[in-house]
Amino acid sequence: MSRILVTGATGNVGKHVLSSLAGAGFAPRALVRDPGTASLPEGVEVAVGDLSSPRTLEPALRDVERVYLMWPGIPVEPRVIEMLAEHAERVVYLSTDVADLADDEQATSFHQDNERLIRNSGLSWTFVRAIDFATNTLAWADQIRQGLVRLPYGHASRSLIHERDIADVAVEALTAAGHEGRRYVITGPESITQAGLVQIIGEVVGREARWEDLPPETAREQLIAAWGNAAFVEARLRAWESFVDSPERVTDTVEQLLGRPARTFRSWVEEHADAFR
Known part of the structure; x- marks a missing residue:
């Protein structure tokens, strides 16, 4: 069974990613900074670490094959992406639709920089580019x-999107075949x-x-x-x-991927x- 590391595990999207993975019989591991304050689903393994401090991530990445990556509002840390590539095979990165609007090698923004690092890392990747959250x-x-x-x-x-739709798309990309190298722009309906x-x-x-x-x-x-x-x-x-x-803009990507309309x-x-x- 694939070991899946979930970053942003206590956030609006990450908590639903964890619940869905655990409910489907996968083995999620939640990356948290303070396990004492983290409220997590039953059966989820907890790993203490911080994306702003790459040296703390080694235990969390042990035996991990796939990673759900939600980058917090901190400067990009290339060493983190390097570590993911050293340990894991695939990453699903929660990005933004802005990256899609300026999708070239010269464009620069927080999410574009992260996407570029991931593309050049050797990892198999999927970018979930979400419109503004509801x-x-x-x-x-x-x-x-x-x-x-x-x-x-x-x-x-x-065209605001429900956080559970973002999580459902991320779980689909993490657990199913055919999503490698895809950039999905997802919106509300x-x-x-x-x-x-x-x-x-x-x-x-x-x-x-x-x-x-x-x-x-x-x-x-x-x-x-x-x-x-x-x-x-x-x-x-x-x-x-x-x-x-x-x-x-409104896309039908959620419906195409999940077989049901996006939540209103x-x-x-x-x-x-x-x-x-």
């Missing part, structure tokens, strides 16, 4: 409780305006909730204060603005409704 709307929870979300570009249309997303949340949780457009210059200051990364804020604002006239945003809200109440 979980990102949890940042609106406090405003939803007040009945009003104030941000720019309410008419920007988004429909494109909905940001104002429409707020309306759906309100309908599900049973409270009035609406969107009010905030001037981008005002939002820029607030988001930089909240996120601490001016370049990322600028990129987000430009993307949202572009989605007003050109809705975020409404179904995601129904599962997470308590977070908005």
Whole structure:
């Protein structure tokens, strides 16, 4: 039986990757920094390690054949990719659709740099390029409780994806043949305006909730204060603005790979409704 290492094991996607692998009879090993605080499915082996410290990974990689790799928001560490190649045969890397939009050897971004390292490592690989997560709307929870979300570009249309769909695609790529060297762009099943997303949340949780457009210059200051990364804020604002006239794309990749449609945003809200109440 293949030993599969799951990084980001306690995260929104990783926890579902672990559960699905364990439930299907595979042997997942969870990479965690603090096992005392990690809540993991029964039967999952735990390995202590940190992607920011390659020397801690040797025990976690022992006897591993496949790796689900979710890179945290830290600088790229080439030695980690080298270690994966020394121990494992395959890696499924959770990337972003932005890498697909500029897919060439000269383009540079966080995920593109990681993809390039993986492609050049000798590993067999699959890149799961996910659109923005539906979980990102949890940042609106406090405003939803007040009945009003104030941000720019309410008419920007988004195709947010359920984290369990990302996990299901990752598990398929980890455990089935035919995914080597593939780049999968995965999205939700429909494109909905940001104002429409707020309306759906309100309908599900049973409270009035609406969107009010905030001037981008005002939002820029607030988001930089909240996120601490001016370049990322600028990129987000430009993307949202572009989605007003050109809705975020929708792919049928989830359905093609899994034989069922991607989960809707409404179904995601129904599962997470308590977070908005």
